[in-house]
Amino acid sequence: MKHDAFFRKHPVFTGKELAGHLSSLGEVRGRTQESLLAYHRKAGRVVLVRRGLYAVIPPGADPGSYPIDPFLVAAKLTPDAVLSHYTALEFHGKAYSVHTHFVYSASRPLGSLNFRAYVFRGARFPQALLRFGKENFGVSAAERSGQELRVTTLERTLVDVLDRPDLSGSWEEIWRSLESVEFFDLDKVVEYALLLGNATTGAKVGFFLDQHRETLMVDDRHLNMLHDMRPRQPHYLNRSKRKSGRLVSEWNLVVPSIVLERAWGEVP
Structure with missing residues (x-):
């Protein structure tokens, strides 16, 4: 839940932007970013555009068809x-x-x-x-x-x-x-x-x-x-x-x- 504000403000985001967000929360441990991305991709909240670039899918939307800008x-x-x-x-x-x-x-x-x-x-x-x-x-x-x-x-x-x-x-x-x-x-x-x-x-x-x-x-x-x-x-x-x-x-x-x-x- 504490990352929802970031996702709302960044419908398309880079790994660097996510790293900056996590750093602002003091979450700089080991594989925090990889684990967070893996969790949200599995949950259908984030899709991979290319390496290092991601798009956010709103709750309840279909990850395969939701329009990405x-x-x-x-x-x-x-x-x-x-x-x-x-x-x-x-x-x-x-x-x-x-x-x-x-x-x-x-x-x-x-x-x-x-x-x-x-x-x-x-x-x-x-x-x-x-x-x-x-x-x-x-x-x-x-x-x-x-x-x-x-x-x-x-x-x-x-x-x-x-x-x-x-x-x-x-x-x-x-x-x-x-x-x-x-x-x-x-x-x-x-x-x-x-x-x-x-x-x-x-x-x-x-x-x-x-x-x-x-x-x-x-x-x-x-x-x-x-x-x-x-x-x-x-x-x-x-x-x-x-x-x-x-x-x-x-x-x-x-x-x-x-x-x-x-x-x-x-x-x-």
Whole structure:
């Protein structure tokens, strides 16, 4: 009973968090933590997500079917995990569709994890951020079910999903999700794109902002800074999937027609 308060406040918890709780009660003897976890797992109160990570099951609920919050799982897979890419769009309520794949960024992400119907995939922080110690640029603290987690801001997320479309669904999902955001701090968007220093990513961000110049109130100065970093030779919008498209010479990007024309919005 004396551990119920911890379980209520930590629907998903790490072994380190449990150890801190036990230490606060003066329970630091030998195998106290292992015994406690074994007892509650046998009683159906706790389920193992992966080594060192657990989820709480309320009394009377079915351990096999009780829903576990995947955002909390993703946020606790590593000590420095940050919800990012399409998962950040979902967390902010801006995703066009619901995914069962959850993405987090970290300095040393784990391998892909399957838990129930979910797949969790880690992405390493961009090299430029690690080089300059800027991993937390555009990262904000948020609360979910009483627990604090970290998530990329909409400004960083805009750049991240264009930088790594392989982590963010189809172009329609990316475009429609970003178009649902009414306001971006464009100074922060450009600052982050420049920090990454990737010419192709800068051009993709510039192309998106150029295409939404009126709705997002984009200034020429924002576009000019991104224009200066565009690649010298034409690059594909998604270099890993080189689909045919049209060259947008302004940004040296080969853009699929469906993106250029936003053809998914057409009514047959």
